[in-house]
Each structure stands twice: as C-alpha cells, then as structure tokens.
Amino acid sequence: MNVSTNPWVWFMGIGMLALYSFLYKENPIYRLFEHIYVGASVGYAVVTAYGNIVDQAWTPLTVKGELNLIIPIILGLMLYTRFFKPVAWLSRWPMSYLMGLGVGISIFGLLQSQLIAQSRAAMVPLVVKASDGSFLLGKSINNIIMVLGVLGVLFYFFFSVEHKGPVSKMANFGRLIMMVTFGVAFGNVVMGRISLLLGTISDIFGTWLGII
Amino acid sequence: MWLERLQNIDRRVIYVVLFVALLIPMLKPIGIPLTVNPTTQQVYDLIESLDPETDIVMIGMDYSAAGSADVHPQAVAVAKHLANRGIKSIMVAFVEDGPMLAERVLKSLGDRVVYGEDIVNLGYLAGGESAVKKFIEQPATTFTRDHRGTPVANLPIMKNIKDINDITLIMDFQTGAPGYQEYLRQLPPGGPLYGVGIVTVSVPNVMPYLNSGQFAGLLPGLRGGAEYEVLLGEPGEGLARMDAQSLGHLVIIAFIVVGNVAYFASQRKEKKAKG
Numbered sequence: 216m217n218v219s220t221n222p223w224v225w226f227m228g229i230g231m232l233a234l235y236s237f238l239y240k241e242n243p244i245y246r247l248f249e250h251i252y253v254g255a256s257v258g259y260a261v262v263t264a265y266g267n268i269v270d271q272a273w274t275p276l277t278v279k280g281e282l283n284l285i286i287p288i289i290l291g292l293m294l295y296t297r298f299f300k301p302v303a304w305l306s307r308w309p310m311s312y313l314m315g316l317g318v319g320i321s322i323f324g325l326l327q328s329q330l331i332a333q334s335r336a337a338m339v340p341l342v343v344k345a346s347d348g349s350f351l352l353g354k355s356i357n358n359i360i361m362v363l364g365v366l367g368v369l370f371y372f373f374f375s376v377e378h379k380g381p382v383s384k385m386a387n388f389g390r391l392i393m394m395v396t397f398g399v400a401f402g403n404v405v406m407g408r409i410s411l412l413l414g415t416i417s418d419i420f421g422t423w424l425g426i427i
Numbered sequence: 428m429w430l431e432r433l434q435n436i437d438r439r440v441i442y443v444v445l446f447v448a449l450l451i452p453m454l455k456p457i458g459i460p461l462t463v464n465p466t467t468q469q470v471y472d473l474i475e476s477l478d479p480e481t482d483i484v485m486i487g488m489d490y491s492a493a494g495s496a497d498v499h500p501q502a503v504a505v506a507k508h509l510a511n512r513g514i515k516s517i518m519v520a521f522v523e524d525g526p527m528l529a530e531r532v533l534k535s536l537g538d539r540v541v542y543g544e545d546i547v548n549l550g551y552l553a554g555g556e557s558a559v560k561k562f563i564e565q566p567a568t569t570f571t572r573d574h575r576g577t578p579v580a581n582l583p584i585m586k587n588i589k590d591i592n593d594i595t596l597i598m599d600f601q602t603g604a605p606g607y608q609e610y611l612r613q614l615p616p617g618g619p620l621y622g623v624g625i626v627t628v629s630v631p632n633v634m635p636y637l638n639s640g641q642f643a644g645l646l647p648g649l650r651g652g653a654e655y656e657v658l659l660g661e662p663g664e665g666l667a668r669m670d671a672q673s674l675g676h677l678v679i680i681a682f683i684v685v686g687n688v689a690y691f692a693s694q695r696k697e698k699k700a701k702g
Contacts, residue, residue, distance in 0.1 A: 238442050263523045267553040270571055320560055324612025328641065336639030400631045403648075407497055407627035409449070409675040410649040413668040414496020416446075416453055427453050427667075 217425030228423035231415055337365050364392040430696065433689035441682060448678040452670035459673050461666070466637065467654040470598075470622055470644035474505070477595060479513035483587060485566075485619070486518045487599030487610075488525035488532070488548075494602030494626045495528055500652030500665030501624040502528070502600045503535045508659055510539035510546070515584050517594075519570075520551045521558050521605045526574040542575075543582045550574035556609040563591050563613050591618055596643065600624040607633060611641055624651060 219225065233248040272288050275281040290309040297306035341362065343354040367389030370382060378386045421427035477484070486506065490498040509516050518529040529548040533540075540546045549570045552558040562569045567588050572578050579585050587593060597619050599610060607623050614621060620643035625633055627648030637645045646655060649672065652665030 239439065260523055263526075263551055264553060267551065271552070274571060316557065320556055321609075321612050327616075328611035329608070332639050332641055333635060336635065396631065403630050404628050405679055406650075406672070406676065407648060409445075409672055409679075410497040410627055410668070411494070412445075413449060413453070413649070413671055413675075416449055416671070417496075417664065417668065420450070420453065 219423050219425065224423050228419050231419055235415070337362065363388065367392055430689045430693040433685055434693065436682070436686070444682075445675060445678050448674045449671045452674050453668070456667070457670045457674075459670050461653060461657055461669055463654045463657060464647070464651075466645045466647060467651050467658065470505070470624075470646055471508070471655065471658045473596065473620070473622065473644050474508050474512065474514070474598075477512065477514050479515075482514055482595040483584075483593060484509055484514055484516040485594045485597045486516050486529075486532075487597060487601065488518050488520040488529040489522050489599055489601040489606060490528065490626075491522055491524045491602050492528065495524075497626045497648045498600050498602060498624055498652070499528065499531070500649060500663055500668075501646045501655060502532050502652075503663060504652055504655035504659055504661070504665065505598055505600075505624065505646070506532050506536055506546075507539070507661060508655070510536050511659075513545070515544075515587070516546050517584060517588070518546065518548045519562060520549075521555065521562075521609075522601075522603075523551055523553075526550045529574065543577065544584055547582050547584050548574040549579070555605045556613065559605055559609045560613045563615070563618075566591055566594065591615065594619045596620045596622060598622045598624065598644075602626050602629075607636065607642070611636070622646075 230248045230251070233244045234252070236242055237245045272284055272291075276284045276288065290312060293305045293309045295306070296302045296304075339358045339362065341355065341359050343351040343358060345351055367385050367387075369389070370385040371389035371393070373382075373386075376382055417427060474484075486502070486509075488502070490502070506516070518525075518532070520526050520529060526548055533542065533546065533548060536546070550573060552562060552569065554561070567579075567585065567590070570579050573582060591614075597610065597614075599607065599621065601607065601623065602625075607621075607625070610621055621641070622644035623633060623636075623642055624646035625648070627650070630645075630647040633642070633645060636642045646652065649665055649668060652663075653669045654665075656663045656666045
C-alpha cells in the first residue's frame with residue numbers, strides 16, 4: 216500500500232467519497248463538495264474565458280492593430296447589459312446576431328453531412344456480391360435489415376396517411392427497430408457509466424491509496 | 428414474499444454488489460481475453476499507413492474531465508502510437524478542459540516526443556462551432572501562442588502548417604459538443620480524414636457516420652482504448668479495467684435476469700391463485 220502524500224490527491228479522494236455518499240442519502244458533506252465542485256468548474260471556466268478574450272480580442276486589437284475587432288468586442292460587451300434592467304434590451308442585438316450566425320455557419324454543412332451523405336449511405340444494394348461474383352449472404356442480410364429498418368422508421372413517423380394495412384405493418388416494424396435501437400443505446404449507457412465508475416475506483420484505490 | 432423482495436431489491440444492495448464486483452478484478456486481474464473490434468483495427472491501420480515525413484495529425488482534445496475515464500485511455504494510446512511512429516501532431520481543444528487533459532497526455536508520452544518539434548498543445552479556443560470553423564479556415568494563425576505561452580511563430584512544428592490540407596488526419600476525442608457534428612459540417616470536401624474517439628454512451632449515435640464513410644475510424648469508449656493498447660503492445664489504464672468492466676456487465680445482467688424471473692414467477696403465481 217503506497218498512500219499518496221500529495222494533499223491535492225487526498226482532496227480528490229475525500230471529495231469523490233463525499234460525492235458518492237449521496238448514494239446512501241443526502242448529507243452536508245456531499246453538499247459541501249458539490250458546491251466546491253461547481254465553484255471550481257466555474258472558476259476554471261472564467262479563467263479560460265479571460266485567456267481567450269485576451270488572446271483572440273484584446274491582443275490582436277491593441278498589439279496588432281486589428282481594428283475590425285472593435286465591432287465584435289462591442290457586441291460582446293452589449294451581452295452583459297442583460298444584467299442591468301434599464302438597458303437589458305441592448306443584449307438582444309448581439310444575441311440575435313449569434314443565433315443568426317449559428318444557423319448560418321451550420322446549415323450548409325448540415326445539409327451535406329447529415330442529410331445528403333446519410334441518405335446516400337442508406338441506398339445500398341440488397342443483393343451483395345463479392346468481386347469474384349460470389350453471393351455474400353451476411354452483408355446482404357445486413358443491408359436488407361438496414362433498408363427495411365430505415366423505411367419502417369420513416370413510415371412510423373409519417374402521419375399524412377392512416378396507419379392501417381401494409382402501412383401499419385411497416386410502421387410496427389419500424390417501432391420494433393427503434394425499440395432494439397433504444398435497447399442498444401441503454402446497454403451502451405450502462406457500459407459507459409461502469410467505465411466512469413472504474414475511473415473513480417482507479418483514482419481512489421490507485422492514485423490515492425496506492426493499492427492497485 | 429421473496430418474489431416481491433427480488434423485484435424490489437434495495438438499490439443500495441445493487442450499488443454494493445456492483446462496487447465489489449468491479450473492485451475485485453481491479454485488485455486481482457482475471458485476464459479475460461480481449462478481441463479487437465474492426466473499428467479499432469481500422470484506426471490503428473490508418474495511423475500505421477501515415478508517412479512520418481509528410482503527414483501531420485491534429486489531435487482534438489474535446490473531452491471533458493467528467494468523461495475522461497472513458498476517453499482518456501484512447502487518447503493516450505493513440506498519442507503513443509503517433510509518437511512511436513514519429514508522426515507530428517498538434518493538439519487543439521474546443522472544450523475548456525481540453526488543454527489540461529492534453530497536458531496529461533503529454534506527460535504520459537515522456538521522452539518519446541520533443542515538445543514544439545514533434546507535438547504541441549495549442550490550447551483552448553472558445554466559440555463552439557464558430558471556433559471549429561475558424562481553426563479549419565486558418566489553422567496557422569488562429570492561435571498566437573500555445574497553452575504554455577510560447578508564441579506559435581517560435582514552434583517549429585507550426586511552420587509546416589499553412590492551411591487545413593496540410594493536416595492529413597484529425598483524430599478527435601470527444602464527450603459532447605462541439606464534436607463530430609460540428610466538425611463534419613465545417614470540414615471541406617477532400618480535406619483531412621476525420622476519425623473519432625468517443626464515449627461509450629454516444630457510440631450507437633455515431634455508427635451511421637462510420638457506415639457512411641464520413642468517419643475514417645471510430646474508437647468506442649474505454650473498450651476502444653483497451654483494444655488499442657493491445658494492438659500497440661503497451662497495456663495501460665484501458666486494459667487494466669477490462670476485467671472489471673466485463674464482471675460489472677455480468678452483475679447487471681444477473682440483476683436484470685433475477686428481476687425478470689421473479690416478475691414472471693409472481694405473475695404465474697397470481698394466475699394460479701385466481702384460476
């Protein structure tokens with residue numbers, strides 16, 4: 216057993232145990248470390264934001280003379296007017312600009328990356344053959360399931376036609392596919408949370424107590 | 428009575444059993460064999476195919492401390508692979524925790540790399556997708572200094588980068604936004620290849636992008652990191668946790684089976700009692 220002598224490692228270990236004590240029941244120690252965690256996160260975010268403002272705005276403006284940054288800087292400062300009631304309306308201008316900017320820079324790429332590319336990827340052959348002409352059963356089955364699954368889910372969310380007869384069957388198949396997908400997603404969530412718990416165990420029993 | 432108890436096991440019992448099941452293999456490894464998935468092999472082969480003389484890799488350090496237990500082993504393994512092959516890399520972060528985690532990755536590389544010549548931590552750029560867009564359009568001039576305060580002009584590695592096409596591969600480790608969606612929207616057609624190391628939770632969401640060819644490779648969570656360590660021949664944090672991960676899954680499956688068996692048994696018992 217090689218217990219760490221670094222006080223910050225001790226703080227980390229005790230903090231982890233304090234936060235996990237919530238699993239038993241809420242208690243003042245948990246509350247204390249929860250507030251410390253939130254405060255530290257915010258402090259870190261403020262410091263990194265300050266560094267970014269200095270590097271990306273102040274230094275280019277004052278040292279390199281990039282006067283075109285004056286307008287974005289003014290818009291950024293106007294965002295803070297929301298904290299002062301008489302002039303809070305001024306913050307709507309830069310907020311609107313940010314919203315428009317966000318839509319503008321993403322919409323072209325969104326059509327390409329998430330609509331066109333994905334649609335093309337769904338158009339796969341149902342009968343797959345190797346380069347020598349032999350039939351590939353596994354890949355063919357995969358492709359059939361994928362195409363039917365895509366169509367089924369689209370049918371499930373298509374409400375312009377009443378879901379009866381063949382449409383109902385297709386929609387039900389789509390629902391089945393979605394349920395399987397949600398199960399897969401849930402399984403991955405469980406796996407991910409276990410990974411995070413393992414990280415905590417490694418930090419407590421390895422880094423702090425030196426047992427692992 | 429006991430059927431009802433099995434369906435309503437106190438969650439604290441589950442916590443303790445799960446904790447013990449995870450702790451025991453961490454203290455005494457079992458050595459469960461680990462097979463390598465094609466997705467991890469794809470990333471490994473991609474990096475093996477790079478030319479150390481001409482290719483530069485951008486390592487996107489876009490994961491947070493909260494998700495680092497899942498993604499950090501992958502980042503370390505890939506960084507070691509790049510360093511072993513002598514491939515130059517630049518580390519960029521679009522999340523606040525990124526530069527701090529990049530320094531941890533650099534620490535794990537030790538003497539394999541010369542900072543400034545083989546690898547650099549450029550730091551964090553705020554702005555989400557606008558920041559990603561800015562860096563892709565102006566990779567040479569976006570940062571004026573690196574995370575350690577050294578002017579970019581004094582870093583030999585940055586002299587080889589004029590535009591985004593000088594970067595051959597972007598290997599992006601991420602836990603949320605900005606992430607793969609922002610990169611895919613902003614990367615130009617015919618630009619750098621884009622590979623992703625992502626938290627386990629997000630793997631089902633990103634599989635369509637791997638299948639469509641938009642991702643050059645995918646490392647799925649802690650297991651992806653462990654598999655990469657196997658391929659690299661350098662066991663690390665990922666591999667050390669795989670036994671515990673497997674046992675943890677078995678415990679969860681056991682509880683689900685017990686709960687369902689108890690449920691159906693109690694349903695049957697009720698029907699018999701009525702009938």
